Structure formats: structure tokens, C-alpha cells
Amino acid sequence: MNSENIKMSSRFVTLTINGEKKEIAIEPQWTLAEVLREQLHLTGTKIGCDTGDCGACTVLVDGKPILSCITLAITCDGSSIQTIEGVAENGNLHPLQKSFLEHGALQCGFCTSGMVLSAMSNKQSAVSNQQIREELSGNLCRCTGYKKIVEAVKDYSNQQLAVSAPQNDLRTTNHESQSEIKVDGVPKVTGSAQFTDDIFLPRMLFGKILRSPYAHAHILSIDTTKAEQLPGVIAIITGKELPIKYGVLPSSQDETALCIDKVRFIGDGVAAVAAIDEFTAQEALKLIDVRYEILPAILTVEDALKNTFPKIHNDSKYENNVAKNVELEFGKVEEGFAEADYIREDEFFYDSNTHAMLEPHSAVATYEPSATSNNFKDGNLTLWSSTQTPHYVHRTLAKVLEMPASHIRVIKLHLGGGFGGKSEPFALEFCAAFLSIKTGRPVKITYTREEVFYSHRGRHATKMWLKTGVKNDGTITAIQYKALLDGGAYGSYGIITTYYSGQLLTLPYKIPHYKFDSTRVYTNKPPCGPKRGHGAVQPRFAFEVQLDKIAEELGMDSAELRLKNFVEPNSTTINSLRVTSCGIKECIEKVLKASDWKNKKGKLPRGRGIGIATSAYISGAGKEINWLGLPHSGAIVKIDRGGGVTVFCGSSDIGQGSNTVLASLAAKTLGVNISDVKVYEADTDLTPVDLGSYSSRVTFMAGNAVLSAAKELRKKIFEVVAEKFETTSENLLAKNGNYFVANDPSKNISFIEAVRLAEQKFGTLSAVGSYTPPKLGGTYKGAGAGPSPSYSFTAHVVELEVDEETGQVKIHKVWSAHDCGKALNKTLVEGQIEGSVYMGIGEALYEKMSYTKNMKDTFGGLLKSSSLLDYKTPTSLDTPDIETFIVETNDPEGPLGAKEAGEGPLLAVIPAIANAIYDAVGIRMHNVPFLPENILKAMEEKKRSFKTEKVFAEAL
Amino acid sequence: MIRLRKFEFHSPTSLQEAKKILSSNGQTKILAGGTDLVVGMKQETVQPKNILWLGKIHELQQITFSRKEGLKIGAMCTLSEIEHNTNIQKHFPSIIDAVKSIASPQIRNHATIGGNLCLNTRCFYYDQSDFWRNSLGNCLKYGNGICHAAPELSRCTAVFSSDLAPLLIALDANVELHSSQSTLKIPLSRLYNDDGKNHVSLFQSEILSSVSIPFNEKIKSAHGKIRARNSTDFAIANVGVELTFSSKNICEKANIVIGAISSSPIIVDTIAQKLIGENVSEKKIEEVANEISTHVHPMPNVDGAVNYRKKMVGLLVKRTLSTLVTNL
Ligand SMILES: Cc1cc2nc3c(=O)[nH]c(=O)nc-3n(C[C@H](O)[C@H](O)[C@H](O)COP(=O)(O)OP(=O)(O)OC[C@H]3O[C@@H](n4cnc5c(N)ncnc54)[C@H](O)[C@@H]3O)c2cc1C
Ligand code: SF4
Numbered sequence A: 001m002n003s004e005n006i007k008m009s010s011r012f013v014t015l016t017i018n019g020e021k022k023e024i025a026i027e028p029q030w031t032l033a034e035v036l037r038e039q040l041h042l043t044g045t046k047i048g049c050d051t052g053d054c055g056a057c058t059v060l061v062d063g064k065p066i067l068s069c070i071t072l073a074i075t076c077d078g079s080s081i082q083t084i085e086g087v088a089e090n091g092n093l094h095p096l097q098k099s100f101l102e103h104g105a106l107q108c109g110f111c112t113s114g115m116v117l118s119a120m121s122n123k124q125s126a127v128s129n130q131q132i133r134e135e136l137s138g139n140l141c142r143c144t145g146y147k148k149i150v151e152a153v154k155d156y157s158n159q160q161l162a163v164s165a166p167q168n169d170l171r172t173t174n175h176e177s178q179s180e181i182k183v184d185g186v187p188k189v190t191g192s193a194q195f196t197d198d199i200f201l202p203r204m205l206f207g208k209i210l211r212s213p214y215a216h217a218h219i220l221s222i223d224t225t226k227a228e229q230l231p232g233v234i235a236i237i238t239g240k241e242l243p244i245k246y247g248v249l250p251s252s253q254d255e256t257a258l259c260i261d262k263v264r265f266i267g268d269g270v271a272a273v274a275a276i277d278e279f280t281a282q283e284a285l286k287l288i289d290v291r292y293e294i295l296p297a298i299l300t301v302e303d304a305l306k307n308t309f310p311k312i313h314n315d316s317k318y319e320n321n322v323a324k325n326v327e328l329e330f331g332k333v334e335e336g337f338a339e340a341d342y343i344r345e346d347e348f349f350y351d352s353n354t355h356a357m358l359e360p361h362s363a364v365a366t367y368e369p370s371a372t373s374n375n376f377k378d379g380n381l382t383l384w385s386s387t388q389t390p391h392y393v394h395r396t397l398a399k400v401l402e403m404p405a406s407h408i409r410v411i412k413l414h415l416g417g418g419f420g421g422k423s424e425p426f427a428l429e430f431c432a433a434f435l436s437i438k439t440g441r442p443v444k445i446t447y448t449r450e451e452v453f454y455s456h457r458g459r460h461a462t463k464m465w466l467k468t469g470v471k472n473d474g475t476i477t478a479i480q481y482k483a484l485l486d487g488g489a490y491g492s493y494g495i496i497t498t499y500y501s502g503q504l505l506t507l508p509y510k511i512p513h514y515k516f517d518s519t520r521v522y523t524n525k526p527p528c529g530p531k532r533g534h535g536a537v538q539p540r541f542a543f544e545v546q547l548d549k550i551a552e553e554l555g556m557d558s559a560e561l562r563l564k565n566f567v568e569p570n571s572t573t574i575n576s577l578r579v580t581s582c583g584i585k586e587c588i589e590k591v592l593k594a595s596d597w598k599n600k601k602g603k604l605p606r607g608r609g610i611g612i613a614t615s616a617y618i619s620g621a622g623k624e625i626n627w628l629g630l631p632h633s634g635a636i637v638k639i640d641r642g643g644g645v646t647v648f649c650g651s652s653d654i655g656q657g658s659n660t661v662l663a664s665l666a667a668k669t670l671g672v673n674i675s676d677v678k679v680y681e682a683d684t685d686l687t688p689v690d691l692g693s694y695s696s697r698v699t700f701m702a703g704n705a706v707l708s709a710a711k712e713l714r715k716k717i718f719e720v721v722a723e724k725f726e727t728t729s730e731n732l733l734a735k736n737g738n739y740f741v742a743n744d745p746s747k748n749i750s751f752i753e754a755v756r757l758a759e760q761k762f763g764t765l766s767a768v769g770s771y772t773p774p775k776l777g778g779t780y781k782g783a784g785a786g787p788s789p790s791y792s793f794t795a796h797v798v799e800l801e802v803d804e805e806t807g808q809v810k811i812h813k814v815w816s817a818h819d820c821g822k823a824l825n826k827t828l829v830e831g832q833i834e835g836s837v838y839m840g841i842g843e844a845l846y847e848k849m850s851y852t853k854n855m856k857d858t859f860g861g862l863l864k865s866s867s868l869l870d871y872k873t874p875t876s877l878d879t880p881d882i883e884t885f886i887v888e889t890n891d892p893e894g895p896l897g898a899k900e901a902g903e904g905p906l907l908a909v910i911p912a913i914a915n916a917i918y919d920a921v922g923i924r925m926h927n928v929p930f931l932p933e934n935i936l937k938a939m940e941e942k943k944r945s946f947k948t949e950k951v952f953a954e955a956l
Numbered sequence B: 001m002i003r004l005r006k007f008e009f010h011s012p013t014s015l016q017e018a019k020k021i022l023s024s025n026g027q028t029k030i031l032a033g034g035t036d037l038v039v040g041m042k043q044e045t046v047q048p049k050n051i052l053w054l055g056k057i058h059e060l061q062q063i064t065f066s067r068k069e070g071l072k073i074g075a076m077c078t079l080s081e082i083e084h085n086t087n088i089q090k091h092f093p094s095i096i097d098a099v100k101s102i103a104s105p106q107i108r109n110h111a112t113i114g115g116n117l118c119l120n121t122r123c124f125y126y127d128q129s130d131f132w133r134n135s136l137g138n139c140l141k142y143g144n145g146i147c148h149a150a151p152e153l154s155r156c157t158a159v160f161s162s163d164l165a166p167l168l169i170a171l172d173a174n175v176e177l178h179s180s181q182s183t184l185k186i187p188l189s190r191l192y193n194d195d196g197k198n199h200v201s202l203f204q205s206e207i208l209s210s211v212s213i214p215f216n217e218k219i220k221s222a223h224g225k226i227r228a229r230n231s232t233d234f235a236i237a238n239v240g241v242e243l244t245f246s247s248k249n250i251c252e253k254a255n256i257v258i259g260a261i262s263s264s265p266i267i268v269d270t271i272a273q274k275l276i277g278e279n280v281s282e283k284k285i286e287e288v289a290n291e292i293s294t295h296v297h298p299m300p301n302v303d304g305a306v307n308y309r310k311k312m313v314g315l316l317v318k319r320t321l322s323t324l325v326t327n328l
């Protein structure tokens, strides 16, 4: 295995694992995480970074939380180790695990093992929230915003203190808001939930991808001979073997599984190796000899617009390195500006940031050859992948491998967060699949944290110019917007981003005249794509800051200015977006009141400030990206004779809780308890197509699909129950496993009996449902991007403090109100709001993809922030208390009135922070993120210009 | 997962045995908590053939305190043991502050004081994967090429990153070094060179066994650190100060030590002396802080822009001194 000649290898160590003493042979170079996960199959211990930065691998060694990824197992000889699997005892959950479930303190669950173990220590005395935050400050969570985790630990420690108090049984509903507990919660708190990287199959090989060290270069040759000779290497593939181009959007097919003749960013895949272990695969990469001809790297949008650089994609139809341009005008913008009493123009810049979901991408493939033919295409391939979009992966694998889709099965298991970063096919999926086909053995590829950063698909860095006209009373008369988006090396969802950048600016305010010009360019950096709030986050920042400036110039309260311009329910925007339910006014009123806006705005002591912003977001895209007119979501609901209900849906629970929502919809419709409903999701063999977890579509679309299937079944059951009680279906109710006559509940039968009757009449009970959005939007070219069957609305108020000497911002509190239609599960909705606010804070204050620059003798484009130490996501100590308000509007078309909650609440956070910084210290931040050094710089500039102003004033 | 290369593992149970192994095996790296070393091994910046783990040597795990002898901390004491030691809490609260500002709770449970004092210097052109470093071209610290942070310099300026060392130097700490030839006690300040590639002057066969800090009722000390996030992050600026006051609150001795700027702690000498003989005023503090700030020259190789770090050093000095003086 290891080419070097080291005398000693295996050694026996004694470890007491979860109370069980074990003697095991290990090699000195194995980390504790490796031994736990691979030798002992305790895969509840997760690897989020592998270099000590995230806490996902936390276990207790002799009672103390430590990081198993940077601990050599051999140094634990004689120690007692507790992993998440050992927390529950005798089949009963630990009170802390229960508390996590009850408080909704987990979403994707990838951080949960580490969180629980970090918080396990005995609480001898009352602990404050601050102490809990400190205790958890080495455990990053990307989903929850920490709030519910802190509450869960607090509750647990209170329980511990009041030992005499009776132990509660686990309730199936959450105590605060009567929300159902996540249906996949228990395996996530016990560590039994299987994520893709937790799969270990017999004979499994480990794959690794060789990546380009250059930002832009021709590949002259690839010599794999030496690598092939390394003992343990089983197969190597290069791009030539999989030459078919793909891309998630039909109109931008510009990627290949591995690069063929050109590399386009540092980290682009060039070759892939499968070997008997990961170390060998790692070493083999170093033996592959690739010769490149280096090309100038295009690293800025300005260079991308020039004609002096080579084209990154030769077949792009636009000039230079433009990837897409959209220009649209609605109404007559010049007329609108002519009507205005006051016009403002500003420039803004929003830097790129990334999802940094805690679970790195992972894929495992297995392949069975055909019984009758030697053509690999006749065999059967199964791919487990950490994807938000199994259907797109399925479709693209079929295309690239030229295999019938019917021979390919794509399965998503538990998924450790996505936020848009796993919503299209990635190199590892093709490589694992093809390596498995070539070797006839299972192949696993899991990205390192660094590779996750290179895979990116995060926020587009965007330069913006914005012009807004208003009347003296604050009424907006027109907006004009120009955006230049840095798309990185490939198309991804970029065309949609380019549209969304402009199209979604027309909500939540009435804009009578609107014009935008949005251009996306290719650069030699990791590709950008969809991140939570896709496309709309950058312009929302610009607009909400500009609106704040306008309010000031008009001498109006900025909240009042907003209130004046909000769209109404049941209206249509100038670019044909149809608004149904709309609770934006209630949202802003809630946060104004809760934050005591009136008494704070402009009145807080210097250094402290308060800011506001609002936004709207889509509940799923109105058009499927393929434009085939097919359903966006399909579901099968089946009822078992024993009273169990099973939902099959292609949707992907990525932590947001869609399985819980679907189970709950089925349960509510059929009148059974949620514990009797099981959801099977995201398996292309078993579940009808759902397009995936992106653009906040799942609750709305998959929810509607499940609802329609469940309703059909209920109709059948009602029919037989009505016959039995000699009444009509309208007079019946179904609740808690009972079917009864509404005004005479003594006439009732159990669900099981009712099902039996229905089966006698109709045969086996199952139904399908699907959802296709209504025809939406205008008829102009480009009208397909932006329309959604409904929109969510959000208002945030942020209160913060700026340290005028360090430039550091401390957010004290965020009040956040969100109109999500009807909240199907309040805890989940709150979790989405809190997580969005947290992520927005990260974007506003800390996170940034920064690259090396082109220098005299080297080309840049190397990502400087390629670890969770250098890419700074907020810890529990950097995240404030978040108070959420759910505004329920009952959407006419949403499932039981629901609409989105997963992305919208992110948008307005960034401008609300910017506006609060202004209120605190009088500086306008035009560039995101607001790093301390930039805040200081802005304050100095202001001081300087203030001085010059003063000098002028004195001179006059 | 990133897999480590094979090595030979030694876990002696006494210093004596450890010294013997060190002197008879080349290319041996000492392993303490591993929170620095193992990360380096994953990034392939360190690839030792032999690892000598000090975890089984009990004599390195003690903390003792007496008013006369002062405080002595064995090299293998973990940062959280220090954090929870009642003597240190009582007599050296500034050490607790410094310890708590390091890394994350889990890391502090494993990281040792010896490892912290011998912690490698940091630079984001170096603390990266093998792939990353090769992509840019390996730098001076790795053995060839240029310095990416300061191409005009011919030496490595990777940053001194231990959060404890500056304070301990300010507290006049000594360290005990063991080799097969000798046992030495030297001032901690003498352990370091301003060379990012080789900043700890330990011989291959030397072990740092303990650090001792004199106790003196009259001294006041404090630690200050600015970092990007409130956990995990290394310092943007770091300072340790110790002042001795007369009964009339006249400053008799002033030690100011700055970390996170050069490759070794910066012991502020002449500037700090300006505080001596004074009833230290805010104005004086400001003057000293500003002067220090103009005299430090960070390189663009860790968190925070260069000018920002420069400014933050001054600010930290000001803030730390002010709290000391106002709490008199
Ligand atoms: C995410 C992360 C964040 C961090 N943040 C901080 C921070 O904020 N502040 C900070 O100061 N540090 C930080 N560190 C660095 C490190 O964790 C600590 O400095 C820790 O104290 C190192 O101790 P250790 O025992 O783990 O050292 P090890 O990794 O075991 O050793 C470090 C070095 O010292 C040598 N060494 C260890 N003990 C001895 C000895 N007794 N004699 C001679 N040589 C010895 C080793 O050979 C090695 O070169 C961080 C690390 C990580 C991974
Ligand atoms: S300071 Fe220069 S030589 Fe030293 S590690 Fe950084 S880049 Fe390399």
C-alpha cells in the first residue's frame, strides 16, 4: 500500500468504545475518525473538513470532546471513547437527543453528532445562553443559525438541574408550536442516518480526481503509465472517454465529466483514479503526468469583456467571454424617470461566496453487467449521490454515459445540506459511475473540503448600477438596473441567474416602469451557480440600500417609504409576475413593533444602529428547465392494510424537512397520525420524478402532488364510509386515525376498518398525484424566468453595534417576519428563517471567495479561502439571537395554503445590516462583504470628506 | 478522507527514553496534542518518518504552583487543563484569557502548552494542501521557490501564531529544554528566531519539558487578541503585557510583547520603557500604542489586510494597557 519502507505497521490497541472494551489492530497513521468510521463502522462520526475546522467529527475521549479527524487513533490506546452511537442507552434516547428533536435543533443532521457530543457534559449549575454558545463554538452548523440548538441544550441543562422533575416522554409534536417532529430526526440524533459517504460495500474502491493546477490551459497530453503501475491502482480514466457535453440547463451544455482538451479553472477535473484504498488513489494522482500549454487567465469581469483574451468556451455565441446577456424593458422607463421628483444612481458590488454545506459531496456507484451482452450500456448502474436533484443527475448520467436511463438508478440518502451547491451533476458522479463500470466494483468518491470549494456553484460576484426615481411622497416611478455577473468557468444555472438578477427586482414594491440589462461573463474561476436566494440576493442588497438613501433624502422614515410602495395581494407586476397571497405589510408591521423601531431608528447612541429591509422570493419556478410541459413533481401514496401510509416522491430532503412536510400533508389529508406515514424519496427507481430541492419548490410542488394523491385516496375511503353510515362524503371527517360523521361522532370507524372497506370495493389502495404549475408570466422572450405560482415575503430589522476602532460588527438581534402562506410546520419554518438569517449574516460580514491575482510571472485564480478556517462561516458566537414571526396568508394555490420559507428570508438580511451600519456610524457600505477593514476604511474616508466639506464651508 | 503517510510511532514513558529515541532516529517529529502537527501532515507540509509521542510521559503532565517557586506547567498539560486549574485562575487570570482565546473547545481539550509554544508559523501560501501549494509553486518555507507573500525578501516571514507565547514572555517565563546531552533552562523569549522557516531554536533532539512563570504579587498582566470570528480563528493581532506598579501606582517595569506579526514574538523594548516612572495616563498609553503600531510591519500572509493588522496592534496595545491601568 505504501511505497515507502516503514518497518512497523499494524499494532494492537485497546479502546473502550461506548462502554465496550475492544482490542483492535490499527496502523499508526490512522486517525481516530478513520478507525471509528471504517474499522468499527461507527459512521455517525462525520467528516466535514478533515483538518480541525468544523467539529463534525467530535467524539468524547475520556469524557472530553475532541476532534477525531486530527487525532491519531494510536494515541487513544487505553482510552474510553464515546461516539454518537453510544449516547442513547438501552434503546432509549438520551434527554439531550430528545431535546434536540423537540426543539427542531437539527436540519440536515450532519453537524448533529458533534453538537450533541459537545453539549453532553454535565451541567452542574445553571448555564447561560452565552456559555452554551461558547461550549458549541467549535461546532459549525450551516443549517440552523444555532438558535434552536442553543435552546435545546438550555432546556436539557434545565432538566438536568431539576433531576427530581419527571422525565418527559418524547412527544411527537414540538412543544412550543405543536409542530411535528422531523420524521427523519431520530436516526440523525442517534448517528444511524446513512449519508452517502457512510456507504461501505464489499470490494469497494476509492476514487480520486486529479485537478488542474492552472486557471486556463490547453491539455497537451496526459500520461497515466506511472500511476497505473502503482500497486493498488485498478483503473484510471481521462476526459476523452466521456466526451459528451452536458450542463444542467439545456441551453448551456458546456461541461464534460473531465476536461478533454482544455482546463478552465484551478480545480477543474482532468483524470480520475480508482484504487484499493484512498491513500493509494491519493498517491496515484501525483504520478499522472499532464502537460499543459498555459493560456492567459481571465479573472475579472473587465477582462472577460475585452477582445484581447482567448475565449474560455470557443462555441459560445456571444462576443469575447460573455456567457449571456438579457435586456428587457417593461413600461417606459424614461417616462417613469420624467415623472420622478427625485432620482438616485448608485453603484454596488457583491462579492462571491459559497454554500459551504457541512457535508462534502460524495458519490458511490455500483455496476452489474448485462446477462446477455458485453456492451456496458446494457448493464445496470446504481449511483448513490449527495445531490439535491437526483432526476437531473439521472438524466445527465444517461446522456453522458450513453446508457438508457432505465438502466440507471440514482438514489439520494440523507444529505448534509446543499443550499444550491448540490443541485446539478458534478464530476464525481460521472467518475464514480464510469470507474465502477470499468472495474466492475463499487467505487466511492468523496470530495475533500478543498474540492468542495472548487466545485463551488455559489453566489455570482456582481457589479451593479441602479437608478431609481421617486415622487416627493416616496412613490417609486421607475427603476433601471444594470448588472455584470462573474460566472466563473461554466454555465451551470447561470442563464437563470442572469434573468433572476433582473426579473425579481419588481417585488415586493410596485414598479410602474422597469428596465434592466444583465450580463454574465465567463472567467477562469470555479463556476458560480445557484445559492440560496438565487440571483435575487445581490440586486436586493443594492435596491434596499438605495431605498434607504432615498428615504433619508426625502426626509421620510425608511419603513414608511417601503410601506408606501408595497405590492398588493392578487396583483401583477410590470414584468408579469402574478402575486397571489401577500403578507408583506403584516411582516413589516410585526418587525417594526417588535424591534421598537420608532424609538430606536436614528436615536440609538453612536456606534449602535438599526436597519430595515424587505424582500420577496419565488415558491418554485413556474417553468421546468426543460420546457417539456411535464409535471414538476409526482407522488404515489399507498395505503397498507395494516393502516400504514407510504408516500413515494422524487423530492429530496436536504435537511430542510421536506419529508416531514410531505408526511404531514398525507397524514392530515388521510386523518392518520404522522407516525403512521413513511416517506420514500429521491430514488429514481422507486419514486416518481420531482425536479429536486432548489428554488424553494418542494413544499409547494411536491406538497401539491402528495396532496392530490392523498385526496384521491381519501375520496375513495369517504365513499365507502359514507355508504356504511348512510350519509354523504361531505358529512364525514377524518382525524387521528378515525373516520366519523361530523355531526354525529358516535358513528365512526377506525382508519384500518375504513381501509378494509375501501379495499373490498376498489382493490389495492394507491393513488398518484402530480403538480404542474398553471400557465404563468408574460409572452415576451425571457418571460419564463421569474414567474412562480406564488411568492413569499419577508421583512427584517437588524440591531447592531459597530466597534469604530476595529471595524467589527456585532449583531445584537434580528427580528424577522416571513409570509410563508400557511405554516405546515412552524418549527421547520422557523428553522428555515433562522438558518437563512444566519447565512445572510455570514454573507454580509464574513464570507468571501478570494483568489490569487495575476502576477508578473504567474497566473492567479487560485482560491485562497479553500478551507473552513480561511473561509469564515459564522460560529455560534458570531450569530445573534433571531426572533422570528411567521405571517400566515393562506395561499390559494399552495398545499393547504403553504408557500416557500427556505430561501426568501436570506435576501433582506444583507441590506438590513448595511442600513443598520449606516444608522450606527453614518457610513454606507456599497460592497459586500462588510469586512472590518473595509468598514474602517469607509469611516476614514468619510472623516476625510467631512473634513474637506468643512474646509469648503469655512472658505465660503 | 485525507490519508496520512506511514510513519514509525514511538511512545516512550519517560523523558529519558524519549531522549534516547530522539537521538537515535533521524527525521523524528515530536507529537503532543497533534492539533497542529496532524493538520500539517494532512497538508503534507510535514512528512515525518518517525513520530515520538509524549503522551505517556507523566512527568510532563503536572501543574505546580507556590508563591515562592511560581507556576510550573508541564509541556503535555492541555490547554483546557490550564483553563480549569484553580491556581492559574486565581494567580494568573491573564493566562486563562489567553488560553480561552485559542482555537475551539475541542482543540483546547487536546492541544498542549508545549505544542502551542512550538506551534509552526503560519502563512496561507503554505498552510494548504499539496495540490494547492504545487499549483502556486512551492515557496521558500517548503524548500524552494520564492516567497509569495513578499517576493522581494529572501527569507520566510510566516507568522508567529501561538497565542500564549507573547503573554508568557511578558510574564518572564522560562522553558526547560532536554536533550540527550543537556538540560537547559532558558527564557522563553530566547526560544524564537525571526525566521518563519525555522522560528523555534530547538535541536532535532530537544524536548521542551515545562514552562515556569515567576509569581510576583505586584505585577499586573493582560492578554489581548483580535480575530475574525469569536472562535477557532488565529489572531489578527495579539499582545501580552505585564506591568509592575509601585504602591503609588507608578509603573516600575513594562513588558509588551506582540504576536501574530513577525515570525517570532516582538518584544517591545524602548517604546515600552516610556511607561516606566509614570503614573500611566491614557495619553501616554495612546502615544506608546501609536508608536508600536508604526513600528510593526506585517506581511500579507494571514487573516486581515496588512494595514489593518498594523492598526489593530496599536489598538490592542491601547486597550490592553487601558484595562490594566483602569483596574488598578
Ligand atoms: C482550527 C484550528 C485553530 C487553531 N487556532 C489557534 C489559535 O487561535 N491560537 C493558537 O495559538 N493556536 C491555534 N491552533 C494551533 C494549535 O491547535 C495550538 O497552538 C495547540 O496548542 C498546539 O498544541 P498541540 O499539543 O496540539 O501541538 P502538536 O500539533 O502536537 O505540536 C505542534 C508542534 O510543536 C512540536 N512540539 C510539541 N510539543 C513539543 C515539545 N514538548 N517539545 C518540542 N516540540 C514540541 C511538534 O513537533 C509540532 O511541530 C489552532 C489549530 C487549529 C487546527
Ligand atoms: S511567508 Fe513566504 S516563504 Fe514563508 S510560508 Fe509564506 S509564502 Fe512561503
Ligand code: FES
Binding pocket: A046, A047, A048, A049, A050, A051, A052, A053, A054, A055, A056, A057, A058, A067, A068, A069, A070
Ligand atoms: S471533520 Fe474534524 S473538525 Fe471538521
Ligand code: FES
Binding pocket: A105, A106, A107, A108, A109, A110, A111, A112, A140, A141, A142, A143, A144, A358, A416, A417, A655
Ligand atoms: S443541521 Fe447543522 S449543518 Fe445541517
